[in-house]
Amino acid sequence: MKFSQMLIPTLREAPSDAEAVSHKLMLRAGFVRQLAAGLYIYLPLGLRVINKINRILREEMDAIGAQEISMPVMHPAEIWQTTGRWYEIGAEMFRLKDRTDRDMCLGMTHEEIMTWLASREIRSYRDLPQVWYQIQTKLRDEARPKSGILRTREFHMKDSYSFDADEEALDINYNAHAKAYHRIFERCGLKFYQVESDTGMMGGAAAHEFMASSQAGEDDIVLCDKCGYAANVEVAKSKPSDSGNTVWDFEEIHTPQKRTVKEVSNFLKAVPASFIKSLLMISDDKPVLVLVRGDQDLHEKKLSKIIGKFRAAGKDEILSILGVEAGFIGPAGHKVRMLADPSLKDGTYIGGANKSDYHVKGLKAGVHFNPEWHDLHTAKEGDRCVNCDNVLRIEKAIEIGNIFKLGTKYSLPLKAVYLDSNGNEKPIIMGSYGIGPARIAAAAVEQNNDKDGIIWPRSIAPFDVELIPLNVDDAKTIEVTEMIHKGLVAEKMEVLIDDRNERPGVKFKDADLIGIPVQVVIGEKGLREGLVEIKDRKTKQAEKIAVGDATRKIILLAH
RNA sequence: CGGGGCGUAGCGCAGUCUGGUAGCGCGCACGGUUCGGGACCGUGAAGUCGGAGGUUCAAAUCCUCUCGCCCCGACCA
Structure with a gap:
């Protein structure tokens, strides 16, 4: 190829609205151009990279017996209504009507359509297992497209779907995908981790994500270097470090105008870990008092798994429900439902005195308050591993792939069933597995560059x-x-x-x-x-x- | 969706506060000199100042509305 004949519009300076390193470099080096927020044109060099990645994807998917097929980008609403996702998913789904006023949507993912196909074509246990995949366009009206090609509204995805007779067979396909993904990301020259993850909008039983370390990443992952524990902070468990507090006798202390943990801990010269943070939440119109240690952040996803949707109470609500001014709430003496993180089980703590300008020392679980115990804190750097007690570290990472055990979440509503060897009708057990080629490219640039530009891994270089x-x-x-x-x-x-x-x-x-x-x-x-x-x-x-x-x-x- | 920022030539920016004929660097075209880490000299083309409305003798500049893009947060395969 001759440079002079190719469209390679390099730029001396990066456009000012680029922030992420990969975004700047791919713009400057003439790989992509932006059409609108979250919509990108792949120029010849950029497309060559994507094609290289796709070739690796096809080779590795074919190697585990997956079959490539092609699906429509536009879907009739009924199928998405049948699984309920038409109603669960909000503005993120592009919706439109055809000329006969029929509701349609643009595919964000293809569980529904793949399952629809399976429901028509799979009859017998003899037809199983099947693994189908595609590398195609997905559309999501992202609330906030960002970081160049990392989060876009239109993007390609390699998505595969497994159809099995039972859980054991699903495990085989799940593990085969995990192995294939390891090979794919290794071949693409990425540093990555497989981590435990939330099942999110896919629903289902188990899920892992593949994460490429990068400052541009949107996720935080928790890693244990000793035993290999690795999880997205969205689901990560950890043992908080020792609170380091002393044993206090119960005592009321005057803390005028000191409300936040930071203010009170400075005022009393006590570490944040020796405090109880008391937060009033409203769930289903009922108040819930939530306690975490002063140095911890409440993990909202963990909490909502226990109490459902919730919101923080306003200042007025705190006053009317607890009779306390915000900033001086303590765990003692309330009749509302109370949840606490297990890190507060032992030792004595400082907390609000439930009256203005006062806190109390010496609060002790079982004596002054009796909560329901639940893991409610966000894992953070310096916490300890729940398996081996080693100190955990946290890295920022780009999600480059994920694998989900779906079970029967889609096969039941869409009636994707088969007859087993005894002639009994059973739902097909499914899995779904995604990889974003553009994210692989962006992650590769994030991980491989210097002051002069990109250093492509050989396998995916243009x-x-x-x-x-x-x-x-x-x-x-x-x-x-x-x-x-x-x-x-x-x-x-x-x-x-x-x-x-x-x-x-x-x-x-x-x-x-x-x-x-x-x-x-x-x-x-x-x-x-x-x-x-x-x-x-x-x-x-x-x-x-x-x-x-x-x-x-x-x-x-x-x- | 909440908070912040920015829209002036292809790109990077100044000019806006304090209204008075739209500028700089890079790039582009032409001529010449150069030629191993983004050359130099000269000439030149290129701008509805995001859009609409308003104030004014006069608006890139002031006011109102609106669109777009970026960043932080919420959300997120």
Whole structure:
């Protein structure tokens, strides 16, 4: 491919509305352009990367016996109504009507449609198992598209769906997918973790996410380096560190105008971990008093799993329900339902005195308050692993893939059933498995770049080698460039030739920006001694090679 | 959806407070000199100042409404 004939609009400066490193670099290097919020055009280089990723996806999916099929992007509403998701999902679903006023939607994911197909085509246990996948466009009207191609409103997804006779068979498919995903992300050159995750809108029994470490990530993952525990903070369990507080006798203390844990802990010179944070929530019109340790954050998802939807009570509600001014709530002496995090079970604590400008020391569970105990805190750096007591760490990560055990969540409503060997009708047991190719690309850039630009992992680079003839008016230079090119193409290498009539500096800068792993510089100076220069984009190390050996050496370096 | 910021030439920005003929750098076109890490000189093209309405002799600038984009939060395969 000739650079001069390809659309590679590199930019000296990044547009100001780009924030994430991957977004800036993909814009500057001419891989993508933005059409509107969350809508991106993939230019030739960008598309080549996506195609490389998709090829790996297909190879690995085919290797576990999955079959590629193609599904409509637009769906009739009825199917989504049958599973209830038409009503559960809000503005995130693009909805429209066709000319006959029939409700339609644009597919955010394809559980419904895949299950519909299974319900018509699978009859017998002899038809099982089946694994179907597609690599297609999904549409979600995201509340907040962001970070370039990381969160977009239209995106490609490799999504596969498994159909099995029973849970054991589902486990086999689930594990096969997990293994395939490991191979896929390894082949794409990513640093990633498999973590326990929430089942979210997919519903179902179990779920894992595949997470690529990156500052641009939207998720926090909790990791134990000793036993390997890994979980999204959305579901992570942890043992809080010791509260480090002393044993206090019960005592009321004057704390004028000190309301927050921070204010009171500064005032009393006691660590936040020696406090009880008392939060009043309203769920189903009923008050619930929630207690976590002063250094902890309430985990709202964990709480809502216990009490359902809830909201924080307003200042007036706190006063009318508890008879206390906000900031001085304590756990003692209330009749409302009370939940507490187990970290408060032992020891004595400081909390609100339930009257203005006073707190109390020496609060003790079982003596002054008797809550229901539930894990309610958000795991944080420095907490300990529930399995092995090792200190946990937290990393930011990009979700690049997920796997869900769906069970019968979709097969029951859509009547996807089969007859077992005894002639009994049974629901098909399903799993669903997604990967975002664009997120793989973005994560790869996030993890592999330097001040000069992108450093593509070889497996997903837009080209294997970039040839850089410095003076395109020099006959010898062109002759050698073409010779090397021919040799590489014969070995199935994908080669970009920067044949532009530009100064060397411009070509070097663009080559580093674009990030093709191997650069070959063909200059008159070197050619006088019969040499060309082979450069590794990542290490920036250059080697001068005799023209005759160039092709062989390049192939060695490019593999 | 809540909070904040920004829309001026293809890109990056100044000008807005204090109204008075729209500017700079890069890029682009042409000529010349250059040619191993984003060259230099000269000439030139290119802007409904996001849009609508209003105030005013006069609006990029002041007022009202509106659209778009980004960031934080909520939400999120």
